[in-house]
Amino acid sequence: MTLGLVLHLVVWHAYHGAEESAFEHATLAFETANPGVSVELVAVPFGAYSYKLEAAIPHGNGPDLFVGKSNGLQEWIDRGLIDAIDAEVDPSQFVSGTLPPLIHHQRLYGVPLAFKSVALFYRRDRITKPPRTTDELVAIAEREHAADRCGLAYEAASLSYHAAWLHGFGGRILDDNNQPALDSAEAARSIEFVRMLANRHLIAEEATGQLVTDLFNRGECAMAISGPWFLSDIEADVRFGVASLPIVSSTGKPAAPLSEIEALMLPARSKTHAAALNFALFLSGKDAARLRALEGRQTVATAATWQLDEIKNDPVLTAFYDQFKLAVPMSQSRALQASWEPGQRALRRVLRGDVDAKRALAGAQAEIVATLRPAPPPAAKLPFAISLFALGLALLWWRQRAQPEVAFRSQPVAYVYLAPAAVAMGVLVFVPFVVGAAMSLFDYDGVHATFVGWGNFGNILRARDTSLFSPLSFYFALLVTALWTVANVALHVAIGVALALLLRSPLLRLRGVYRALLIVPWAVPNYITALIWKGLFHKQFGAINALLKVCHLEPISWFAHFWTAFAANLATNVWLGFPFMMVVTLGALSRIPRELEEAAALDGASAWMRLRHIVLPLIRPALLPAVLIGAVWTFNMFNVVFLVSGGEPDGSTDILVSQAYRWAFQRGHQYGYAAAYAVLIFLLLVAQTAFGRRMSQKQAT
Amino acid sequence: MKPSLAIRISIHALLLAACAITLYPVAWVVKTAVTPRQSFSPSPNPWPSTWSLSNFRDVLGTHQGATWLFGRQLLNSLLVSASVTIVGVVLACGAAYALSRFRFIGRDFSLRGFLLSQMFPGVVTAIPLYILLDHLQLLNSLAGLVLVYSTTAIPFCVFMLKGYFDSLPHELEEAVLLDGGTHFDAFFRVILPLSRPALAVTALFSFLTAWNEFILAATFMSRPASYTLPVAMQNYVGDFSTEWGHFAAGAVLVSLPVMLLFFALEKHLIGGLTEGAVKG
Amino acid sequence: MPLRLCESARSMATVTLDGVGKDHGKAQILGSLSFEIADGELLVLVGPSGCGKSTLLRCIAGLDELSRGRILVDGRDVTQAAPRDRDLAMVFQNYALYPHLTVRENLAFGLKMRKMPAAEIAQRVNDVALLLGLETLLERTPQKLSGGQCQRVAIGRALVRTPKAFLFDEPLSNLDAALRTQMRVELKRLHQRLGATMIYVTHDQVEAMTLADRIAVLRQGVLQQLGTPTELYERPNNLFVARFLGTPEINVVDGKELMQKQFMATLPDRAVKVGIRPESIHFVADGKPARVDLLEQLGWESLVHLDCDGVRLVARVSANAPTVGATVGFKIDDRALHYFDRDEKRL
Numbered sequence A: 001m002t003l004g005l006v007l008h009l010v011v012w013h014a015y016h017g018a019e020e021s022a023f024e025h026a027t028l029a030f031e032t033a034n035p036g037v038s039v040e041l042v043a044v045p046f047g048a049y050s051y052k053l054e055a056a057i058p059h060g061n062g063p064d065l066f067v068g069k070s071n072g073l074q075e076w077i078d079r080g081l082i083d084a085i086d087a088e089v090d091p092s093q094f095v096s097g098t099l100p101p102l103i104h105h106q107r108l109y110g111v112p113l114a115f116k117s118v119a120l121f122y123r124r125d126r127i128t129k130p131p132r133t134t135d136e137l138v139a140i141a142e143r144e145h146a147a148d149r150c151g152l153a154y155e156a157a158s159l160s161y162h163a164a165w166l167h168g169f170g171g172r173i174l175d176d177n178n179q180p181a182l183d184s185a186e187a188a189r190s191i192e193f194v195r196m197l198a199n200r201h202l203i204a205e206e207a208t209g210q211l212v213t214d215l216f217n218r219g220e221c222a223m224a225i226s227g228p229w230f231l232s233d234i235e236a237d238v239r240f241g242v243a244s245l246p247i248v249s250s251t252g253k254p255a256a257p258l259s260e261i262e263a264l265m266l267p268a269r270s271k272t273h274a275a276a277l278n279f280a281l282f283l284s285g286k287d288a289a290r291l292r293a294l295e296g297r298q299t300v301a302t303a304a305t306w307q308l309d310e311i312k313n314d315p316v317l318t319a320f321y322d323q324f325k326l327a328v329p330m331s332q333s334r335a336l337q338a339s340w341e342p343g344q345r346a347l348r349r350v351l352r353g354d355v356d357a358k359r360a361l362a363g364a365q366a367e368i369v370a371t372l373r374p375a376p377p378p379a380a381k382l383p384f385a386i387s388l389f390a391l392g393l394a395l396l397w398w399r400q401r402a403q404p405e406v407a408f409r410s411q412p413v414a415y416v417y418l419a420p421a422a423v424a425m426g427v428l429v430f431v432p433f434v435v436g437a438a439m440s441l442f443d444y445d446g447v448h449a450t451f452v453g454w455g456n457f458g459n460i461l462r463a464r465d466t467s468l469f470s471p472l473s474f475y476f477a478l479l480v481t482a483l484w485t486v487a488n489v490a491l492h493v494a495i496g497v498a499l500a501l502l503l504r505s506p507l508l509r510l511r512g513v514y515r516a517l518l519i520v521p522w523a524v525p526n527y528i529t530a531l532i533w534k535g536l537f538h539k540q541f542g543a544i545n546a547l548l549k550v551c552h553l554e555p556i557s558w559f560a561h562f563w564t565a566f567a568a569n570l571a572t573n574v575w576l577g578f579p580f581m582m583v584v585t586l587g588a589l590s591r592i593p594r595e596l597e598e599a600a601a602l603d604g605a606s607a608w609m610r611l612r613h614i615v616l617p618l619i620r621p622a623l624l625p626a627v628l629i630g631a632v633w634t635f636n637m638f639n640v641v642f643l644v645s646g647g648e649p650d651g652s653t654d655i656l657v658s659q660a661y662r663w664a665f666q667r668g669h670q671y672g673y674a675a676a677y678a679v680l681i682f683l684l685l686v687a688q689t690a691f692g693r694r695m696s697q698k699q700a701t
Numbered sequence B: 001m002k003p004s005l006a007i008r009i010s011i012h013a014l015l016l017a018a019c020a021i022t023l024y025p026v027a028w029v030v031k032t033a034v035t036p037r038q039s040f041s042p043s044p045n046p047w048p049s050t051w052s053l054s055n056f057r058d059v060l061g062t063h064q065g066a067t068w069l070f071g072r073q074l075l076n077s078l079l080v081s082a083s084v085t086i087v088g089v090v091l092a093c094g095a096a097y098a099l100s101r102f103r104f105i106g107r108d109f110s111l112r113g114f115l116l117s118q119m120f121p122g123v124v125t126a127i128p129l130y131i132l133l134d135h136l137q138l139l140n141s142l143a144g145l146v147l148v149y150s151t152t153a154i155p156f157c158v159f160m161l162k163g164y165f166d167s168l169p170h171e172l173e174e175a176v177l178l179d180g181g182t183h184f185d186a187f188f189r190v191i192l193p194l195s196r197p198a199l200a201v202t203a204l205f206s207f208l209t210a211w212n213e214f215i216l217a218a219t220f221m222s223r224p225a226s227y228t229l230p231v232a233m234q235n236y237v238g239d240f241s242t243e244w245g246h247f248a249a250g251a252v253l254v255s256l257p258v259m260l261l262f263f264a265l266e267k268h269l270i271g272g273l274t275e276g277a278v279k280g
Numbered sequence C: 001m002p003l004r005l006c007e008s009a010r011s012m013a014t015v016t017l018d019g020v021g022k023d024h025g026k027a028q029i030l031g032s033l034s035f036e037i038a039d040g041e042l043l044v045l046v047g048p049s050g051c052g053k054s055t056l057l058r059c060i061a062g063l064d065e066l067s068r069g070r071i072l073v074d075g076r077d078v079t080q081a082a083p084r085d086r087d088l089a090m091v092f093q094n095y096a097l098y099p100h101l102t103v104r105e106n107l108a109f110g111l112k113m114r115k116m117p118a119a120e121i122a123q124r125v126n127d128v129a130l131l132l133g134l135e136t137l138l139e140r141t142p143q144k145l146s147g148g149q150c151q152r153v154a155i156g157r158a159l160v161r162t163p164k165a166f167l168f169d170e171p172l173s174n175l176d177a178a179l180r181t182q183m184r185v186e187l188k189r190l191h192q193r194l195g196a197t198m199i200y201v202t203h204d205q206v207e208a209m210t211l212a213d214r215i216a217v218l219r220q221g222v223l224q225q226l227g228t229p230t231e232l233y234e235r236p237n238n239l240f241v242a243r244f245l246g247t248p249e250i251n252v253v254d255g256k257e258l259m260q261k262q263f264m265a266t267l268p269d270r271a272v273k274v275g276i277r278p279e280s281i282h283f284v285a286d287g288k289p290a291r292v293d294l295l296e297q298l299g300w301e302s303l304v305h306l307d308c309d310g311v312r313l314v315a316r317v318s319a320n321a322p323t324v325g326a327t328v329g330f331k332i333d334d335r336a337l338h339y340f341d342r343d344e345k346r347l
């Protein structure tokens, strides 16, 4: 076979660790068996995965094949991102229950690779026999609690985990028509159950995946609820077992977790469907599946693999297999996606003891319905055009009035200096801006766009979806954002300037060392440090509460109250941001001649007066641009809010951008609505800076 | 004026406290990196109980076929960040000089435009940006990434530099003009050499903008060999589980060049060159 | 050695202003100025702060654009020419030395810009350094120079280029009094030696008087008078010029009051104000009596403040100063009186 005939396939996935290397080895086996095809595996960070698919596939830049999950299926089909598989696929080849989630309108949209659902992990050194009922589970947990450990660790506030209990108590997230059904008595009972566990300290508080892993590894909890991905997180010296979740004692029904199917999917517009399908079938074939199961510890969807002795005798994998039989497949509907966030909020509120289960669930139900509300009605274009035109005229008139033309001789050489930057900015910022802003006039989910005129703005500004005083309303978020910006900028400047002043003396020893150490927060990627800060603020295991305990103070549940959660966000962002101000100030300070201060000192000015009347006014011009831009960045600082408080409690610490993000990605891809948010954010910032400018001008005169 | 001993001691005490608070969270990154596990435990004690370089070995040793991925990605990151620094600072210098020194039609508009460009949240512009890069044939190329990052860096650099240029006396350039030079001579031979502290701040800033970004890089680049380091590091973060040990080791490795850069620039950051530029 | 510099510096030129005017927005900074600075002349532009001296100088240099009129250098219209093409050199009030360059590089900068061969640059820089006594400072940067040294370098930077004309914008105003006097002398000597065309801006009338071949007095952008120092001193065109030149300031007394109090018998028609130079008041035993109010001793001469029937006058006397409180007789030299009309114009 000549080189020219080699077919090249690109496959995207978000695997890492053992799953990734098993996937690679299976691919190597495929290439050996098919010398005419070469396969390139591209690991895309999970954080950018769906984003990248949505951007690339519609423009023909997608892969030939990608690993996707069944619960995103309907969305992807609607948006025309994936094609159905036209070839005959023998259903008996796959574990039963793995194909239906991939079928939509009688057509198959993926070759299943593995199924994923959570199950019960337990440490064998603590528990000989896993609990079969919730009563047994409670008993074991009580025993552990008596020994000052916690019984069970899992992400109790996450609806996807809680779903197991929900089903065990007879409740559902969505009804048969895919309508939200969270406000049932069964659901309330399931939450009361978890609340009971929490009140009796049987489950770890504020558990995140990372904390569950840590507790389980350190033996601080005997049981954990997690999925196959947890296997690679468990350390080698921990002896553990996996079992199905227990039967709910009061109903006699098993706690049934949600399950999803991982499958290889064919992106629309790719021209290599046949070859790609060939590869997909190979990977789901017996040998490749065996490799993935043994090396990657995947719970594979291939039926024949489960007949192999080495798999059959693997207690861990078979436990997942058994659990899968009881699991409830995740709906493909976008209603499910819209349920996660309200569900989580309701769970948190109940676990904190703020409201009872019924009220919390009713609230969640209303939120889900609100998120899924029909789009604003399509708008006629003519009235819109007229209103836009009028707006434009008004703006023009206002500017004309505000700034009478001053005649001056233009210096054309300026354009030579300005042009390169202006062109780059114009193309790469202005164009996306116009496109993004235009999006706000549509009801747009990524594919289907309906023109709605000012509809999105109307909904946001009239706070139609929520009450005016709800944390989810635009105005509440605006208030929080304003507070957030002011507090941050003030602290950034105060701390940055203070440290720069301390670092300033040329006689100070180790000056360079201090300076270098103090900019470290700026240098370390903020994704990881933000998470570390979140860990520091953990109620049960965080360092800050440990410190409070040392000082004989009550530990604080940081993310349970608005002000403490806000303070946690603030602390993180101030920590991240002060080095920048410090460096800017150092630069500015270095330009102040010493004599000026010395002269003032001789005039009898105290240190404070010298600072106030000489140093600060002199560094002000240099700091002003940094403050101005810093304010804009802080206004739009998404990462910290999202990673540290995550909007807790009840979304009240969310700022406008994180709200916009949630509308775009967590509440059923309402891009138009999110874009309207973005436009409003933009207008607010414009107004803010214009106002700020007027203020500083007034001050100057 | 040498401060008294008591003052010096209290300055050191304050700075030490500041350093301690600053480094406390960072200590966990280091602890997680040198602990040969993939879990991450925020206990009050940031001192590692075990030391091992295995995470660093794993992160450094990534290969794709014969390609040494880490090396390749480091090179990509360095190339992209260095280019962004150069492109960003160079373009911004010119723009800032024009805005600081010349009167021309559109001056006010451009000045505001640079600030306005930072105000539209990226949430909704990323996909249009993708489409644009696709049209410009710049997807999957480091050049595209450089351009995109530059547009984030430029406005800040323009503002910083304009502020700095504003504070330099006009007479310096006028002297050049009379000495027979052009505006360009004034700019390149006098203004730029004098602006080293501001240039250093903006260079550091531009570099960092590019160095730590991953969402856009992951969206625009589709080959592991063309990834930048943050994208590669982000690959250790999964949907449900994260290889914290690897991720932290990566974070430490990623931060090192920045620290080096800071050391290299620090002399200029604190320059004080313009003292005595003009007397009186 | 510096002789060569002097000789090559003889590429001098006239500078002609023809209706030069400048506005900032609606405000008129310079009216319409027309005069000529002759080849080799040292013209001093003098006037109170804010009267537009710097603006005029900058217009001549080409740093500011004219709103009206023309500027000619050596007969050539340079109104539209860039500063570099006018071949003028300027010394700024704050020196504007390039802070990042050494003295040598500062001096050489303009020559490099004009692409002069390196050997010639070195030669010229050395000549100028010798001329101005900068030999030992050549490798220093401006931060390490004193004010006077900076001043010399700034002058050197202008000299080294041998331009058609030199423009000085208050070059001595940042120096202390002693240094200022010394530099003033040096500048005068330099001018005599080079014979170069120079326009020198100052608000200090002593500087103007001592340095100038001719003085132009400016007030709010309008030329008040142009002439030699003696002309201006002895025949000021108006009260403003009279007041501006001479220390202590000329005594100005209301004409009517003088008549009433019988200082003098007659007053020319239309004379409203009378100017009396301090040196034209002489003490004579049979003069008009006045009380000595205050005495300023300057060593070889004294300023005597007199109060005569409510009229306050300052007299300059070279010897035999009376004591404070004493009553002396004085008389005014009639020929030295200056009369001004209602519009403060000279009669």
Ligand SMILES: Nc1ncnc2c1ncn2[C@@H]1O[C@H](COP(=O)(O)OP(=O)(O)O)[C@@H](O)[C@H]1O
Binding pocket: C024, C027, C029, C047, C048, C049, C050, C051, C052, C053, C054, C055, C056
């Ligand atoms: N850019 C400007 N805009 C408006 N007015 C100016 C500007 N520059 C100078 N002026 C005004 O022009 C007048 C003359 O200034 P200048 O020539 O500097 O006076 P000086 O005689 O003290 O050197 C002053 O009243 C000053 O306020």
Ligand SMILES: [Mg+2]
Binding pocket: C053, C054, C055, C170
């Ligand atoms: Mg002046």
